[in-house]
Amino acid sequence: MARRRDGVRLLTSLALAIGVLSWANPAARAEETLNICHGGHPIMVASQKILDKWAKKEGVKLATTLIAYDVYVPKVTQMLTTGSAQCDIIWHNDDWGQLWQQYVVTTDDVAGIDNVAKQPLDAFWNDQHKLTVVPMAHTIGTFFYRKDLISDAEVPKTFADMVKIGQKLQKEGKVKWGYVGAMSFNNTWFSLWWTMWNNGCDIFKPIYERDNKVLAANDWTSIVDQPCHQQIVEFWWDALHKDKIAPEANTTYGRNEANAIFMAGDAAITVADSTFWGDYNDKNKSRVAGNIGMAPYPVGPGRSKPITWVDIWGWAIPKSVPPAHQALAKKLLGEMLTDEDGQVQMWNETGGPPPNVKVWDRLAASDPVFRKLKEVDFDQDHVHSAYYFANWPKVHKAYSDVAIKALTGKREDIPAVLKEGAKSVHDAAVAQ
Amino acid sequence: MVKAHPAVSGGLAPSAAPGHTNAEPWLGEKERFMFLLIAPAGIVLVLFQIVPIIFGANASFRDWQLFDPVRTWVGLKHYIYILNDPTFLTVVLPNTFLLMFLSVTLSLVGGLALAHYLHRNLAGQWLMQTIILLPQMIAPVIAAMMMRWVFNDQFGVVAAFLDWIGFGPIAWLAQRWPSFFIVVFTDVWIWTPWFALILLAGLRSLPREPFEAAQIDAAGPWRTFTHLTLPMLRSVIAVCVLIRSIDAFRSFDVIWILTGGGPARSTEVFSIYTYIETFVNLDFGRGSAAAMIGALIILVVAGVMYKAAGRVMDVSR
Numbered sequence: 222m223a224r225r226r227d228g229v230r231l232l233t234s235l236a237l238a239i240g241v242l243s244w245a246n247p248a249a250r251a252e253e254t255l256n257i258c259h260g261g262h263p264i265m266v267a268s269q270k271i272l273d274k275w276a277k278k279e280g281v282k283l284a285t286t287l288i289a290y291d292v293y294v295p296k297v298t299q300m301l302t303t304g305s306a307q308c309d310i311i312w313h314n315d316d317w318g319q320l321w322q323q324y325v326v327t328t329d330d331v332a333g334i335d336n337v338a339k340q341p342l343d344a345f346w347n348d349q350h351k352l353t354v355v356p357m358a359h360t361i362g363t364f365f366y367r368k369d370l371i372s373d374a375e376v377p378k379t380f381a382d383m384v385k386i387g388q389k390l391q392k393e394g395k396v397k398w399g400y401v402g403a404m405s406f407n408n409t410w411f412s413l414w415w416t417m418w419n420n421g422c423d424i425f426k427p428i429y430e431r432d433n434k435v436l437a438a439n440d441w442t443s444i445v446d447q448p449c450h451q452q453i454v455e456f457w458w459d460a461l462h463k464d465k466i467a468p469e470a471n472t473t474y475g476r477n478e479a480n481a482i483f484m485a486g487d488a489a490i491t492v493a494d495s496t497f498w499g500d501y502n503d504k505n506k507s508r509v510a511g512n513i514g515m516a517p518y519p520v521g522p523g524r525s526k527p528i529t530w531v532d533i534w535g536w537a538i539p540k541s542v543p544p545a546h547q548a549l550a551k552k553l554l555g556e557m558l559t560d561e562d563g564q565v566q567m568w569n570e571t572g573g574p575p576p577n578v579k580v581w582d583r584l585a586a587s588d589p590v591f592r593k594l595k596e597v598d599f600d601q602d603h604v605h606s607a608y609y610f611a612n613w614p615k616v617h618k619a620y621s622d623v624a625i626k627a628l629t630g631k632r633e634d635i636p637a638v639l640k641e642g643a644k645s646v647h648d649a650a651v652a653q
Numbered sequence: 654m655v656k657a658h659p660a661v662s663g664g665l666a667p668s669a670a671p672g673h674t675n676a677e678p679w680l681g682e683k684e685r686f687m688f689l690l691i692a693p694a695g696i697v698l699v700l701f702q703i704v705p706i707i708f709g710a711n712a713s714f715r716d717w718q719l720f721d722p723v724r725t726w727v728g729l730k731h732y733i734y735i736l737n738d739p740t741f742l743t744v745v746l747p748n749t750f751l752l753m754f755l756s757v758t759l760s761l762v763g764g765l766a767l768a769h770y771l772h773r774n775l776a777g778q779w780l781m782q783t784i785i786l787l788p789q790m791i792a793p794v795i796a797a798m799m800m801r802w803v804f805n806d807q808f809g810v811v812a813a814f815l816d817w818i819g820f821g822p823i824a825w826l827a828q829r830w831p832s833f834f835i836v837v838f839t840d841v842w843i844w845t846p847w848f849a850l851i852l853l854a855g856l857r858s859l860p861r862e863p864f865e866a867a868q869i870d871a872a873g874p875w876r877t878f879t880h881l882t883l884p885m886l887r888s889v890i891a892v893c894v895l896i897r898s899i900d901a902f903r904s905f906d907v908i909w910i911l912t913g914g915g916p917a918r919s920t921e922v923f924s925i926y927t928y929i930e931t932f933v934n935l936d937f938g939r940g941s942a943a944a945m946i947g948a949l950i951i952l953v954v955a956g957v958m959y960k961a962a963g964r965v966m967d968v969s970r
Contacts, residue, residue, distance in 0.1 A: 294935070302720065302721075405915065468822070468824065470806040470807075470822075470825070472824075472916060473824070473915070482807055485807075485808075487807065614935060615934045618929065618934065622918050625917045629827055629828060
């Protein structure tokens with residue numbers, strides 16, 4: 222009996238010793254696996270590449286679960302609300318920053334977080350005013366034009382200029398369309414919204430306000446029926462049906478269709494995320510490669526200075542993940558955020574502007590494309606590209622339906638459609 | 654030698670051992686075997702059909718936002734909202750039934766024509782049969798994406814053809830009825846081969862004698878078709894229409910890819926309405942209520958159609 226007990230003691234001690242030694246020596250430690258869930262966009266892949274580099278050094282294996290964009294929010298939301306630990310790191314976005322604030326860990330303590338731009342973080346504060354995201358890249362709506370067709374002096378400064386140059390190029394047979402930009406739900410930014418903000422307008426009053434308390438104090442009153450908004454809907458109606466600088470089917474285009482037309486050389490101007498710079502200049506994909514220019518947005522009669530949005534895509538860590546994985550994920554994200562060379566490489570490969578603002582200066586000094594992007598986007602006035610409250614998806618859908626209805630109907634019906642629309646947008650905002 | 658069961662043979666049962674009853678088991682050996690055979694299917698049905706329906710029904714009476722599932726009991730609130738929603742009543746339901754009617758009718762007519770063509774035993778028939786069946790072999794999502802590009806006003810083959818004959822590009826998906834036409838066209842394109850295949854099997858199983866008699870009586874092809882083929886195929890047609898109608902009611906993928914329910918919700922059908930409430934607005938409660946309402950509607954419609962199909966089959970016998 223005594224010999225048996227001694228044997229058990231010996232085995233236990235041996236197991237403990239091996240355990241301690243393995244923990245002390247990362248090489249001998251069993252490889253941990255962190256699962257990253259995202260939508261497979263090249264920027265996410267490039268950011269994961271940086272994480273992977275550091276993961277290898279830490280003896281961590283990164284696994285990837287790709288989730289289609291169309292089902293990403295419902296799928297991950299369901300995962301978060303049911304406490305699943307399926308994903309250790311998830312793609313996060315300002316559009317749903319507030320939806321997940323109670324389900325993801327705080328990130329104020331991640332290394333390098335002090336070096337990111339502050340305004341794009343507005344969507345990601347939780348109720349205790351703690352940050353819940355680690356930025357991976359900036360997403361910036363950018364005004365692209367064909368610099369082989371439009372000289373510096375001709376770059377449009379106003380909506381009217383855009384119509385004029387578009388019609389001129391169409392008349393000369395140089396392009397089929399002056400402008401093309403995605404407009405169908407949920408691509409509203411690339412046509413209706415950039416003109417809305419650049420005409421001194423917005424969806425709710427007061428304009429450009431994103432503080433939910435202020436918006437609630439104004440009873441989430443929608444201003445889509447106000448003159449500033451009617452002007453931009455009429456501008457687009459004319460662009461589609463009267464001036465014909467954009468195809469009538471533009472109301473149905475997503476990014477793929479709009480990009481296909483621009484990259485085929487059939488349109489002179491488009492608005493898209495800056496991250497498409499790489500695709501537009503890829504000779505294997507684009508007939509207009511090498512001829513792309515960037516400029517600040519033209520403005521409407523309601524505004525004198527361009528305004529744009531600079532938001533972020535980021536990573537988040539679910540609370541349901543075991544604490545050891547949370548710590549490991551934070552460590553890797555910190556290493557990604559402080560890896561300046563990795564971020565430069567991401568910019569070079571994808572056109573994704575780095576999350577670390579220190580890298581901006583370095584790039585601005587060495588890279589003319591980044592310098593231009595900084596000039597036309599980062600250095601302009603900014604508005605947030607979404608509202609940060611739970612009913613935002615409903616509001617976006619309601620808005621899109623109203624705008625498309627107005628644009629596909631008769632011009633004289635626009636005021637009535639927008640009046641009715643202001644109510645449905647308000648109702649979507651306050652729906653319980 | 655086979656020993657007869659006492660209950661079957663009518664012989665005397667041996668005296669029961671102490672503590673055991675003499676009562677017959679609740680289920681006989683045959684019934685138990687039957688239940689065993691259907692058990693796997695039954696378990697799958699319960700787990701993947703009945704349980705989700707119960708969960709869905711439960712959610713439809715609760716305040717169940719996907720991002721904040723408080724699950725407070727709200728009674729019929731969601732049902733009342735949907736049944737008073739003008740979009741649901743004046744756009745979604747009419748679109749759903751119109752799509753169901755047009756898709757089933759046109760697919761049936763097309764399928765019947767194709768089945769007749771394939772029934773002729775022409776040279777190279779196997780090749781034609783394979784080609785005709787191709788749309789059925791393509792996933793509806795891919796077929797819909799393909800159609801979206803086919804009808805694209807800038808690059809689509811339809812646009813190129815219209816351009817060639819002197820018409821400008823048509824913004825098919827920018828208006829309600831052209832969009833709806835493309836949805837119906839795509840659905841018919843996908844489902845006509847299915848009708849053709851089943852009706853061809855039906856045609857091949859018909860007895861030859863009535864057709865020979867009609868030939869002797871000098872009946873023309875149209876008269877033979879309307880007075881012999883159609884009545885004799887009635888039961889097959891009834892079953893096809895019943896199955897396909899139920900399927901058409903819940904069509905989702907083709908419409909979502911082609912129009913997303915737009916422009917401005919004008920091509921929304923029941924399944925898109927439910928999807929938007931659930932996965933765009935992230936409102937599981939209201940989405941579940943919409944699904945339950947749809948289930949009740951299709952239950953009634955299917956019941957009526959099932960009865961009608963039964964009558965048709967009785968007449969056919």
